Amino acid sequence: MELSAPALGCLQSGMAPRPAVRTLLDRGHSFDALKLIARLLPKIYVVAWLCDCTRDIPLEWNDRAGVVLANAWVREPNETHRYAALNFWTADQKRTLGAWLAAATGWSGGSMTPPGAAAVPPPDQMTALAAMAVINKLSMLDSAAFERRREAFVERVIHLLPDA
Incomplete structure (x- = not known):
């Protein structure tokens, strides 16, 4: 998860995760903050966070289907x-929001091949x-x-990162 050069310039060596993400947000590097937090959190937390972000947003049926699978x-x-x-994810050729949420879930571990392969x-x-x-x-x-x-979505979960 390579951060941009300007974002890297804002961070100090040995910085704890929460202050690092906070610094990136405060300096206007929301994309880099998103990259960092998505990589630092445990995968199950990432998927739970994504599901939470969709909670109050009206979504199309196929997006909701991806949310249901991820929540399960x-x-x-x-x-x-x-x-x-x-x-x-494999069946959704349009790569909708729901498919990407399902991908985050499906890529969380295990194998990408069918059982038995x-x-x-x-x-x-x-x-x-x-x-x-x-x-x-x-x-x-x-x-x-x-x-x-995007900043608000990152803010929703930043408290889960260690600050020391």
Whole structure:
């Protein structure tokens, strides 16, 4: 999750996670703050956060279906729920918000191949990349307030990071 050069210039060596994300937000680097928080949080927290961000937003049926699958995995993080989400991602050729949320879930661990096939674990950063897509898509629902919305989504979860 490479941060931009200007964002890196704002951070100090050895900075704790919460102050690092706070510094990026305060200096106007919301995209880099999003990258960092999506990578630092445990994957189940990332998926729960994404589900929470969609709670009060009217979404299309297919987006809601992705939220339902992700919520099922958060409540009961097992391979059945994870594979259901991964299959939803695979089937959604439009790469909707719901599909990206399902991808964040499906890429949280396990294997990307069907049960019984040789295991192929997802690269570690995949859940964070899908989370960035979800937050950016949610932020674009009000393009006039894109940056403010993205910052607000990061603010929702920053308290979960260690501050020391």
